[in-house]
Amino acid sequence: MHIKEFQNLMRQLYFERDNERGPKGTLDWLEDEFEELREALEEGDINAIKEEFADVLAWLASLANLLDLDLEKAAISKYPNKCPKCKKKPCECQF
Ligand SMILES: [Zn+2]
Numbered sequence: 001m002h003i004k005e006f007q008n009l010m011r012q013l014y015f016e017r018d019n020e021r022g023p024k025g026t027l028d029w030l031e032d033e034f035e036e037l038r039e040a041l042e043e044g045d046i047n048a049i050k051e052e053f054a055d056v057l058a059w060l061a062s063l064a065n066l067l068d069l070d071l072e073k074a075a076i077s078k079y080p081n082k083c084p085k086c087k088k089k090p091c092e093c094q095f
Helices: 003-043 046-066 071-078
Strands: none
16 A cells, blocks of 8 residues: 555545544644654553554544645655755765
């Protein structure tokens, strides 16, 4: 499954509810899922970590749907098979 297909699945499953909630409320949910991911990482529970990764991606896709934004296109456009800053793969930026 590609990112675009996953985003479409989220649209089919949740768009109506997401649309009623709106972008701000959906971003609040996404932030909650990041917090749950943080907790799962701290607990080191790999099954919980996997679920929270899925939830973060799902809510990110929902937010993209509300903004009529193609998540896959945005990701590939910013990261065209190389680092957007140094243009290398792997990245050679100094941090
Ligand atoms: Zn770089």
